[in-house]
Amino acid sequence: MTTTPAPQAPPFCPNPRCPFHAAPHGWRYQRDGHHCRLAPPHRVQRYRCCHCRRRFSDQTFRTTYWLKRPELLLPVFHGLLSCSCLRQLARAQECSPQTVLLHANRLGRHCQLFHELLRPRGGITESVAMDGFFSFEYSQYHPTSYNVLVGRKSYFLYGFTATELRRSGSMTRAQKAYRRENEARLGRPDPRATEKDCAELLAIAAPEPQALELHTDEHQDYPRAIARVAHLEVTHHTVSSRAARTTSNPIFSVNLNDMVTRHSDASHKRETIAFAKRRQMSIWRMAVFLVWRNYMKWASERRHQDTPAMRLGITEHRFT
Numbered sequence: 001m002t003t004t005p006a007p008q009a010p011p012f013c014p015n016p017r018c019p020f021h022a023a024p025h026g027w028r029y030q031r032d033g034h035h036c037r038l039a040p041p042h043r044v045q046r047y048r049c050c051h052c053r054r055r056f057s058d059q060t061f062r063t064t065y066w067l068k069r070p071e072l073l074l075p076v077f078h079g080l081l082s083c084s085c086l087r088q089l090a091r092a093q094e095c096s097p098q099t100v101l102l103h104a105n106r107l108g109r110h111c112q113l114f115h116e117l118l119r120p121r122g123g124i125t126e127s128v129a130m131d132g133f134f135s136f137e138y139s140q141y142h143p144t145s146y147n148v149l150v151g152r153k154s155y156f157l158y159g160f161t162a163t164e165l166r167r168s169g170s171m172t173r174a175q176k177a178y179r180r181e182n183e184a185r186l187g188r189p190d191p192r193a194t195e196k197d198c199a200e201l202l203a204i205a206a207p208e209p210q211a212l213e214l215h216t217d218e219h220q221d222y223p224r225a226i227a228r229v230a231h232l233e234v235t236h237h238t239v240s241s242r243a244a245r246t247t248s249n250p251i252f253s254v255n256l257n258d259m260v261t262r263h264s265d266a267s268h269k270r271e272t273i274a275f276a277k278r279r280q281m282s283i284w285r286m287a288v289f290l291v292w293r294n295y296m297k298w299a300s301e302r303r304h305q306d307t308p309a310m311r312l313g314i315t316e317h318r319f320t
Contacts, residue, residue, distance in 0.1 A: 010047055010061065015054040027051070039070055063110055069099060076103040080288050083266045085274035101281075108284020111291040118295070118314055119158065123206045125312075127152045127213040129251040130198065130222065133258045134165075135268045137276040141167050141182055144279060146261075146268075146286065147198050149205055150254045152215065155299050156308035157257060157290050158205040161197035162283050164189040195221040199228035206232055215250040217241040257293070265289055295319040 012024035020027035032048040032055060046057045064070035072093055079089040079100075086104065090097040132147035145163040150156065166189045167179055190196070198221065206212055211233045216222045218238050226234045237250060245255045266274035267285055276282035295309045296319050309315045 008058070010056070010058075013049045013052065013054060014056045014060050015049065015052050018049060018052040018054060020049070020051055039064075063106070067103070067106075069095060069103075072099065072103050073107065076100055077107055077288065080104055080107070080285060081264045081292050083264055083269075085266045104288075105281065105284055108281075108287045111287040112284070114291055115287065115294070118309070120205075120312060120314065121207075123208050123210045124151075124158065124212055126154060127215065128158070128205075129215040129254040130201075131217055131251055131254040131258065132161075132163075132194070132219070133261070133268070135275070135282065137279045137282050141179060142279075143167055144282065145194055147194065147201065148254055148257055149201055150257050151308065151312070152250070152253045154308045154311035155253050155256070155293075156312050156314075157293050159201050160286055160290070161194075161201050162279055162286070163193045163197045164279070165193070166191070192221075192224075194219075195224045195228070198222060198225035202226070202229045202232060202234075209233075211235070213237070215239065217251065260293065261286075261289060264292075 010029060012022070013020040013027060013029070015021055028050040029047045030050060032046045034043055034045050035057070036043055041058075044057050044059050046055060048055050059065055063073065067073070072095065075093055076089060079092070084092075086097050086100045089100045093100070128149055129152050130147060130149045132145045134143055134145055136143045143165040145161070145165050147161045147163065149158040149160070151158070166183075171179070202212075202214075202225065206229075209231045213235045214226070215237045216239075218240060222238075223236065226232070226236055239250050243249055245252065249255065262268050262270070265285055266272060267276045267282055276285065293308065295307060295315060297307065298304045298318070299306055299308050299311060307315070307318050310318065
């Protein structure tokens with residue numbers, strides 16, 4: 001038997017034009033009846049804003065708002081982290097792949113907001129490592145670099161970049177001609193994109209002036225990215241990318257994060273047909289992984305003691 005959760009007070013007016021949408025202090029609302037539905041919660045309380053007279057309900061503030069299959073959110077969430085592609089999930093849940101796609105996109109947006117709500121605001125209090133792994137979207141002519149910033153002791157994933165790259169490596173004459181056609185039609189990726197995105201990632205994770213110990217490989221864009229973040233006093237240590245990826249490696253935490261990402265997310269396998277068709281879809285999939293990695297997955301699979309967020313003191317317990 002399922003129980004209906006008790007309704008909570010509405011946090012703000014959902015009307016973006018209402019002054020109490022962004023600043024709900026002093027906001028007044030009144031109850032405005034209720035409606036019944038087939039999916040739980042079966043009884044939904046309705047309200048009316050006393051200022052703009054906008055009507056809304058408890059369901060307006062729930063993740064399942066406007067979903068016809070709200071029961072799919074949990075299996076889709078776990079399926080995205082079990083290296084399942086969208087069509088496999090659709091077959092398992094007996095629904096359309098488009099339905100799974102819409103649920104996955106909604107989960108990604110909510111995970112972005114969830115991490116933005118809980119991530120540390122006072123800067124970085126530990127030594128961190130930064131490195132990138134390569135993926136692609138739409139086709140292999142559109143490679144993407146995901147540079148991630150990970151705590152060396154906590155394993156907390158502070159954030160990531162999604163940097164558009166130019167296809168490189170050995171290509172046939174026909175492949176080079178096709179790349180020229182794509183770049184003439186869509187534009188050539190910025191050759192300094194990795195440098196700019198990594199600088200922005202550091203600035204967001206550490207917005208205030210502080211001393212920061214950063215470990216990376218010998219990528220040439222990282223020193224230039226650090227030079228762009230003038231408010232940080234960065235002590236930069238480098239290690240060869242060919243060094244053994246063991247626990248004694250200074251960037252082991254980020255290597256472990258990359259390995260778990262490829263193991264858990266089908267769209268980031270090196271050889272896959274489950275690649276994302278748009279970069280935004282790939283970003284949302286990474287946001288789902290970020291929330292799971294930081295707040296739900298144990299930092300150590302052998303010793304179930306804490307999560308990365310618990311190690312930083314962000315949360316007191318592991319989220320389910």
